[in-house]
Amino acid sequence: MNLKNMWKKIIGIGLATMLSAIALVGCSSSETSTGSKENDSKTTEAPATESTLDKIKERGKLIVGVKYDLNLFGLKNPQTGEVEGFDIDIAKGLAKKILGDENKIELKEVTSKTRIPMLNNGEIDAIIATMTITEERKKEVDFSDVYFMAGQSLLVKKDSKINSIKDIKKGVTVLTAKGSTSAQNIREKAPEATVLEFENYAEAFTALKAGQGDALTTDNALLYGMAKQDPNYRVVDETFTEEPYGIAVRKGDQELLNVINEYLKELKASGEYDKIYEKWIGEKPKQ
Amino acid sequence: MLNYSILIEHWDMYMQGFTNTLKSSFLALISSLALGTIIAVFRIAPVRPLNWLGTAYVEFIRNIPLILIVFVFFVGLPTIGIRLDSFTAGTLGLTVYTAAFIAEVIRAGILAVPKGQMEAGRSSGLTYLQTMRYIILPQAIKMVIPPLGNQFINLVKNSSVLGVIAGLDLMYFGDLISSETFVTFDVYIFVAMFYLILTVPLSLGVGFLERRLARSR
Numbered sequence: 001m002n003l004k005n006m007w008k009k010i011i012g013i014g015l016a017t018m019l020s021a022i023a024l025v026g027c028s029s030s031e032t033s034t035g036s037k038e039n040d041s042k043t044t045e046a047p048a049t050e051s052t053l054d055k056i057k058e059r060g061k062l063i064v065g066v067k068y069d070l071n072l073f074g075l076k077n078p079q080t081g082e083v084e085g086f087d088i089d090i091a092k093g094l095a096k097k098i099l100g101d102e103n104k105i106e107l108k109e110v111t112s113k114t115r116i117p118m119l120n121n122g123e124i125d126a127i128i129a130t131m132t133i134t135e136e137r138k139k140e141v142d143f144s145d146v147y148f149m150a151g152q153s154l155l156v157k158k159d160s161k162i163n164s165i166k167d168i169k170k171g172v173t174v175l176t177a178k179g180s181t182s183a184q185n186i187r188e189k190a191p192e193a194t195v196l197e198f199e200n201y202a203e204a205f206t207a208l209k210a211g212q213g214d215a216l217t218t219d220n221a222l223l224y225g226m227a228k229q230d231p232n233y234r235v236v237d238e239t240f241t242e243e244p245y246g247i248a249v250r251k252g253d254q255e256l257l258n259v260i261n262e263y264l265k266e267l268k269a270s271g272e273y274d275k276i277y278e279k280w281i282g283e284k285p286k287q
Numbered sequence: 288m289l290n291y292s293i294l295i296e297h298w299d300m301y302m303q304g305f306t307n308t309l310k311s312s313f314l315a316l317i318s319s320l321a322l323g324t325i326i327a328v329f330r331i332a333p334v335r336p337l338n339w340l341g342t343a344y345v346e347f348i349r350n351i352p353l354i355l356i357v358f359v360f361f362v363g364l365p366t367i368g369i370r371l372d373s374f375t376a377g378t379l380g381l382t383v384y385t386a387a388f389i390a391e392v393i394r395a396g397i398l399a400v401p402k403g404q405m406e407a408g409r410s411s412g413l414t415y416l417q418t419m420r421y422i423i424l425p426q427a428i429k430m431v432i433p434p435l436g437n438q439f440i441n442l443v444k445n446s447s448v449l450g451v452i453a454g455l456d457l458m459y460f461g462d463l464i465s466s467e468t469f470v471t472f473d474v475y476i477f478v479a480m481f482y483l484i485l486t487v488p489l490s491l492g493v494g495f496l497e498r499r500l501a502r503s504r
Contacts, residue, residue: 113466140469175453179466196373196453197463207452210362211370 052125053098053255062098064091065110065124069202071225072280073130074107083107086221086280087128090147090247093272094126097263111200112179116140119250126256127248130219132181142253143246144260149285150219151239152185155208155226158234162215165240168193175204175213182218185241201226208233219243221281290473297464304460305481307374311456312443312485315381319442320435322382323389328419330394341390348387353448356380361452377449377456385442392438396431397423429500436493443485457481 056062066087067074074085088107095105108124115127119141130150133143154174156162168174168190176182178197186195198204201218205226208216215236216223223235247264249256267273277285294301329341348356357380360371371379400423408418450458461478465471 113462116469117471137469178462183463184467197459198453199451203451206362210365212361212365212373 051255052250052253053259056098056125056256060099061104061106062091062095063106063108063123063125064094065115065118065127065129066091066107067111067129068109069111069200070130070222071229072221073225075225086148086276087130089276089279090267091126091128093267093276094128094247094260094263097266098259112177113199115248119248125249126260130222130245131248132219132243133246134181137248140251141248142251142257143248144257145264146244146246147264148221148245150221150243150245152182152217152241152243153220153223153239154236155205155216155218155223155233156214156236158232160214160234163236164238165189168215172215173213175208175216176218177201177204180218181241181243186217189240205230224281289476290470293464293468293470293473294477297460297468300460300464301457301477301481303455304457304478305484307449307455308443308446308457308481309485311374311378311381311449311454312446315378315385315442315446316439319382319385319389322386324393324424326386326390327393327397330390331397333415345387345390348384349391353380353384353445354451356384357448357452373452373454374449374456377446377452377454381442381446381448385438385445388438388441389435392431392434393427395434396427399430400426432493432497432500436490436497439493440486440490443489444482447482 050058066083066085068076068083070085072085074083074087076083091107092102092105096102108118110118110124110127110129112129115124115129115131116137118124119127127141128147130148131137131143132150133146137143154162154165154168161167162172168186170192171194172190173194173196174186174190175196175198176186177200180197183195183197186193196204196207196213198207201216201222204213204216207213209230216226220235220239227233227235247260249260264273267276274285326341326344329337330345332338332341357377360376360380360383361373364371364376404422404426405418408422409415413421446456447458448454449456450462453459457478461475465474468474
């Protein structure tokens with residue numbers, strides 16, 4: 001009998017703590033709305049007094065959010081386990097610029113969906129993940145100068161009749177990734193088409209290969225990577241948007257932003273940029 | 288406070304998602320109940336090959352992740368020429384998956400009916416199937432209502448798997464709205480509320496049914 005009562009008590013207390021914990025979480029997150037909980041628990045430094053740049057130097061490494069699933073830009077090589085690509089080379093150069101060593105870097109995987117929340121809660125210092133500079137996003141983060149100029153295009157089957165955005169009419173299904181500008185653009189340029197959005201481009205490409213859509217749309221640079229993987233697909237020649245990629249930092253991180261912009265200028269002046277570009281994209285950057 | 292303007296501005300998307308989640312759950316519920324019952328009968332029927340078939344189905348399906356099954360329907364079937372849209376593929380995957388669990392629940396219910404019932408039915412001239420249909424199953428149903436209710440609630444929540452294959456359900460639109468507005472917490476709280484609108488009445492309904500059937504026993 002006694003034992004039973006004790007259990008009842010323990011369970012009661014457990015429930016009460018759980019409920020109050022839920023109530024507390026509810027309060028704190030609705031107050032801050034962007035959810036800076038991570039900040040408080042993970043990084044013990046007071047965020048107001050110390051700049052991100054100082055934090056990076058103190059920590060001795062730069063933490064960058066990059067894609068892990070994008071051929072040519074940020075792709076985890078299954079053989080070596082290393083993440084490789086255009087964005088990665090740019091990130092390493094930045095680590096060299098700030099800390100003097102390109103290996104003083106930690107790469108964290110982000111997706112189009114997670115990158116802004118991860119930046120804002122302090123998990124990463126900067127985003128270098130094929131991120132298009134848009135007015136909407138400028139409200140959330142600060143962008144560097146353009147580090148890559150892309151344009152949206154379409155990936156279709158070799159024998160497809162689609163050769164331009166004009167061929168995307170009613171009844172045509174276009175696949176893309178959730179949270180991308182590509183999704184918004186295609187809805188504007190081809191409002192009649194059916195747009196399906198997937199977790200990432202790898203899944204969208206899988207769906208395309210399974211015949212679940214007629215075309216996949218995103219920036220041409222990424223499409224070239226996919227066409228390289230599977231020669232049954234080709235990239236439509238025309239691009240129908242201009243997508244300037246920028247490096248994103250937390251809003252108000254002016255100091256870090258200045259260093260990044262300075263770095264990008266040096267990179268272009270030294271010819272190093274052209275080398276990285278050619279290494280991954282396979283052609284010289286258009287000027 | 289929650290940002291209700293998000294709910295109002297994206298009402299259409301929430302509603303479309305809600306409707307599709309409701310549709311998918313409803314269809315999967317009906318068909319998995321039917322399929323699950325058939326498999327349960329297979330498992331206990333006095334025919335060896337049917338036993339094997341039923342056991343193989345249950346052990347195979349319930350021991351792999353739901354998302355894998357859905358992917359088989361979504362990208363696997365097209366390789367042999369059968370193309371299903373994401374909603375259909377998702378709902379089918381959900382049905383196949385849930386049926387394995389329902390089969391186990393119903394089998395347990397049937398086995399809980401005293402053996403004498405079957406013997407009595409058979410000796411009064413009914414066939415095996417007739418005894419099943421008119422004597423065993425009606426008694427078993429009462430016993431399986433609570434665990435079945437659990438499966439149905441799980442089914443509604445599991446329907447969120449459609450979001451991954453662009454099945455236009457609540458979770459899919461939740462993801463879209465969150466990536467459009469850059470608001471994570473509030474958007475998904477609203478998604479959770481819509482799920483509750485489906486699951487809470489379901490569990491209350493199951494509770495009600497349970498009490499009614501208990502009284503009639």
